[in-house]
């Protein structure tokens with residue numbers, strides 16, 4: 001396990017199912033975590049005490065809100081963009097509102113956070129790590145039937161990641177995206193009680209991969225879109 005002692009890391013979506021596992025793993029690796037939460041209050045006990053700063057009322061799809069949040073942060077080692085959301089929406093149920101909501105939750109939140117992360121790294125005069133969360137249908141859109149808006153928004157996150165990595169070549173800033181298949185979360189178990197839960201990606205395993213990613217010394221695979229399919 002790499003050590004991230006003294007490293008400040010932003011985890012967007014850090015109060016969610018995957019996010020809270022990532023925050024826990026980062027704290028165990030020695031990092032100080034910063035979590036912008038859209039909620040007005042985060043229930044005690046959801047995140048480890050100490051070394052985690054949660055700021056409520058941050059809407060990551062709002063430019064001013066994201067800029068104000070990042071303005072209060074110290075020099076960062078890395079940013080993990082987990083905030084996002086899913087919509088099961090066959091095409092007949094996919095009006096502009098659903099498309100815009102999916103793009104806003106998944107692409108805009110990620111892009112605005114990346115923008116502020118790069119500004120933070122540049123201000124400190126050093127490199128940094130960005131890990132975005134896309135999804136398996138972004139790499140294989142044939143799996144995106146009945147979730148076209150979600151698939152398109154996660155494919156946009158993947159394309160954004162590769163393009164940004166190219167733009168930042170030479171600045172020691174790594175930008176990658178993980179593309180998980182179904183994650184073993186309480187919501188997914190409730191929605192799919194008869195599915196093969198053993199084949200799903202465990203949040204703790206994804207968290208360990210993210211800690212390892214943040215522990216890399218060089219941006220050796222910046223621009224990578226990494227499949228994380230568990231046993232599926």
Ligand SMILES: NC(=O)c1ccc[n+]([C@@H]2O[C@H](COP(=O)([O-])OP(=O)(O)OC[C@H]3O[C@@H](n4cnc5c(N)ncnc54)[C@H](OP(=O)(O)O)[C@@H]3O)[C@@H](O)[C@H]2O)c1
Nearest residue numbers: 013015016017018038059060061082083084085135182183
């Ligand atoms: N679960 C899966 O099977 C799966 C598979 C592949 C990829 N993913 C992706 O992995 C990520 C995490 O999934 P998860 O299952 O852990 O989801 P989750 O539990 O719903 O967590 C998502 C988090 O993002 C936050 N969020 C959403 N929009 C936001 C905004 N505009 N501003 C600030 N925070 C915002 C949510 O806050 P609130 O809850 O307060 O809204 C929540 O804390 C998502 O990007 C998801 O698309 C998930």
